[in-house]
Amino acid sequence: MVSAQPHRVGAELWGQLEPNAGLIILEGSSRKYPYIDAEALVWGGAGATQLGSSDNDATFEALVMTIKVRDPRGVSDTRLGRFMLSTGAVRAMHIDGGHLMLRARSKTHFEVFGGVPVDGNIEGRKYDWMVGGRVSQGLGNKGMIGASYYNRFNAGQRSAAEAGGAAALRGASWVDPSAKISWELVNPGLAEVLGTISAQTASRVIRGELYVTKRSPTRMLQSTSLFTVLGDPGTLAAGGNLRWRAAPRLDLWVNGALQDAQDDFGWSGYLRGVLRLDDDGKGSILGELRRQQVATSSWTGLRLASVIPLYEDHDTTVGLMPEFEIIFPDHPEPNQGNVWPWGRLALRWQPTKSWAVAAAVEASANQIERYDVRALARVSYQGQWPKK
Amino acid sequence: MTKRWIAIVALVALTGSAGACAKILGLESKGEPPQAAFEHRAHVLEGINCLECHGGIQDAGETGPLHLPTTEQCVGCHEEPHDPNPCSACHGRQRTRHAAEMARKHLRFSHVVHFEESAGDCVRCHVDVKHEDASLRPNMATCFSCHDHAGQWDVRDCDGCHVELAAEGVPPQSHVVHDGDFLREHGVQANAQGDLCTTCHTQRQCAACHGVTTPAIPSRLAFDSPMRQSMHRANFFSVHDQQAAAEPGMCVVCHSELFCVDCHTRQGISGVNAARGNPHPPGWSGPPGSSNAHGRAARLDPVGCASCHGGAGEMLCVSCHQVGGPGGNPHPVNFTSRLDKNNDLPCRLCHSGGL
Structure with missing residues (x-):
């Protein structure tokens, strides 16, 4: 069905102080023939040592274009x-290149897909x-079921060749099994296998999942x-989780997994x-x-969070988090x-359905910094025309 | 006597607490005016045609009013209303009307076309009208029962009905259910049917975690949505080293193997720039016979080692672990490889000369 669709634009500015970094996100789509979606995600940092720039250096890099x-x-x-x-058994890879699906x-x-990995210019990987x-x-x-294959080359030498399969099935309305397996061919053996099966009650009061993961680092x-010469001890994890809507307004989750890392069980x-x-x-x-x-x-962790609506009318909302x-x-x-x-206090103001402004202050003490205080802010806009 | 009073007070307190809990948990409505589901069933049983209240819906296109009945329409039949407030204040839930507004905004749907096709039989689509507490909006399965949307589904053409899925922001209820711990599950689902994911999700959402550089992980980018699940909470930084040790190979599932050294070098926590000290504990490496903890650690998490010592950093390892060197043979028993040990990397780093 081809019909007149809206054109849409979106823009978002995000920034933080200490370390100083910012993101610009631009998105647009048009639904004239053909459908076109364009995206740009550019980050910049200044003195943001944690994020890849030296002190007093300013860095800009496109993460998505x-x-x-x-x-x-x-x-x-x-x-x-x-x-x-990210497709089939191919692990998510950041590339400059192309991807065609027929x-x-x-x-x-x-x-078919191909390109140059984004980290390709570091230490002999050019x-x-x-x-x-x-x-x-x-x-x-x-x-859907599928099989994939890819080759990767490093300094002219084939450095990875992986074949794999992935399947996501829906045998019935209440159960979702899916699995993926990747087999390395240059250094033959299992690279990764994931299996999961989720099921839920008809009322959706309970949903549970069982999963198993084996990786060969x-x-x-x-x-x-x-x-790679160190052999392959591999790691194994198996577990499950359960979500229970205990009351109309109360959801409870429990998750547990057994893990084996080189015979360390x-x-x-949570x-x-x-x-x-x-x-x-x-x-x-x-x-x-x-x-x-x-x-x-x-380690043991405890986390508390809340969303507190402060004001709301038809278009405007204000909330504290x-x-x-x-x-x-x-x-x-x-x-x-x-x-x-670690703690954070955020305030969000949405004056219209299209605009949203948020700001936050966070403070923490961690194993590196005794005091670490940061400020964050974000402005976003979403628009489309013709309006429906 | 005192015990009896204590028991009575305790019972009253318990009852009060249970009542308060029931309200908090949504098991019981608050003291506000009750909003009951609209009594559609009662009206249907009385033989009242849908159009008597929803007049005009039969001609409604993709835009325009929702054709929900007004108080004036209600009192046309209910001539002696028992309350001066608008009928919709109590009859019918606000969230049901909101769902109708959202459907009007986000779905490309024309009642006039369907009215003719179904010969005016509204219940054919609104099958849940018999359940007074159910949402009246037909689900996708109902649409699929008549329409051959399977073809559109197969080619991921959702735009025919969904004006803009990304803006609609509603997780699917009939397929790839985003419930439970979907964050944990999403990878294997996306592997098999990634093009389905991209009907709603854009690249920025993938790159936020899987990018070579991740200046703002989702929990920091959407810092005003603390209920959102996130692989790394904002305080993840405190335990990132322990997490990496607990799940060897897990980090590289999302991050480039050079991701760690990029940060460690600039933080001064690396061999390249050890301004803040060596990140390894005492006894990490030493002469043969010493504790040499690095060997076991490397076998446990080779990706972690490679993240800092990859590339030129490998020469640090080779300085000891070469043929005839003090580090001994790093290969495990029965190690085999298809690589040419004289010419291919990394073999030639140690085996030059055909050793």
Whole structure:
């Protein structure tokens, strides 16, 4: 169905002090033939040592600069520019390049992609490039299965060749199984396998998930890395989570996982509750208790957050968002402190449906800084025409 | 006697607390005017045609009023209203009207077309009208029961009905349900059907976590949405090193393996710039026979090591772990590789000369 669609533009400015960094986000879309979506996400920093610039240096970098062209009938999608490539069993990769998808009437999708990884100019990687493809078969509203393959080259040497498969199925309205497997071919062996199955009750009062993850870290590195010679101990995690709508305004979550990292067994988990203060969930309170005890990582965390609506009419809303978190490490190192608290107070003002302004102050004490105070602000605009 | 009074007071307090909790949890309405679901069923049983209240809906296109009944229309039949307030103050829920407003704004739907096709049978689509507490807006499955939207679904053409999914901001209820701990689940779902994700989500949302540089992770970018799930909470910085150790290989799922050194170097916590000291504890490396904790750590998390010692930094390792060197053989038992050890990296760093 091709019909007159609105054109849309969006802009967002985000900035913080200490470290000084800012983001400019521009988005636009047009639904004349063909459909076009354009995006730019540019960040700049000055003296933002944590974010990649030296003191007193000003840095600007485009994280996303992409245009996507789509045939309205869905026959093809083409993306060019700097973007995140993530399809099939290919791990998310930041590239300068292109991605083309063609869809046949048989619901078979064909994809080709390639480009230069964005980190390709660091330490001998200036000749990095990658290319790959994927074939997938749609199963209507029952899901999708597919197989993918990609090659990556580093300084002229093939540094990764990975084949994989991914499937997301929907056997019934209450269950969603999905899985992915990646097999490294240069240094043959399993790179990563993920499996998950989620199910929910008809009333959606309860939803649960069981999952298992196995990763081989050395096969996730490029084979040109010296650290691939260390063999492959692999890691395994298996767990589950459950969300229970205990009352119309109260949601509870419980999550637990068993983990194995080179025969170091441990566990992690959390309990979380969200209480909505009104039927529409405009105001809410969150509490979360988290514990991790795996390998050399052992800590307990407590988090409290709230959204407090201060004013609301048809167009305008004002809200206050306090948030607090504290972490208790089991074995703090000397000069790192025994607890690491963090807090933030944010205020949001939305004068119209199109504009929103927010500002916040946050303070923390962590293992690096005894006092760390920052300020954040964001202005955003979303517009479309013709208005509906 | 005293015990009895204590028991009575305790019982009263407990009852009061339970009542207060019930209100807080939404199990019981507050003292505000009750907003009951509109009594559609009662009207249907009385044989009242939908158009008697929703007059004009049969001619409604994609824009225009919602054709919800006014108090004047109600009192046309209910000639002696029991309350001077507008009928909609109590009859019908505000959220149901809001849902109708949102549908008008975000969906491309024309009643006039459907009215003719269904021969005026409203219940054919509004099947939930028999449940007074249900949303009256038909779900997607109802649309699919007549329309061959499957073809549009297969090619991800949602725009035919959804004016602008990204702006609509409603998570799907019938497919890829974003409930539970979907943040944990989203990766494997996106792997299999990433083009479905992009019908709503834009690149900025992917790059916020998976970009080589992540100046503002989602919990910092959307700092005014603390209820939003986030892989890294804002205080993640405090435990990032422990998390990396707990799940070797996990970091590189999102981040480039050079992500760590980029920050550590500029923070002065690296071999390149150790202004703030060596990040490794005492006993990290030493002569044969010493504790040499780095070996086990490297096998546990080779990606973590590579993040700082990759590239030219590998020569630090090779200075000891070369053939005949004091570091010994770093390969595990039964190690094999398809690489050419004389010519390919990283083999040639140590095995030059065919050793």
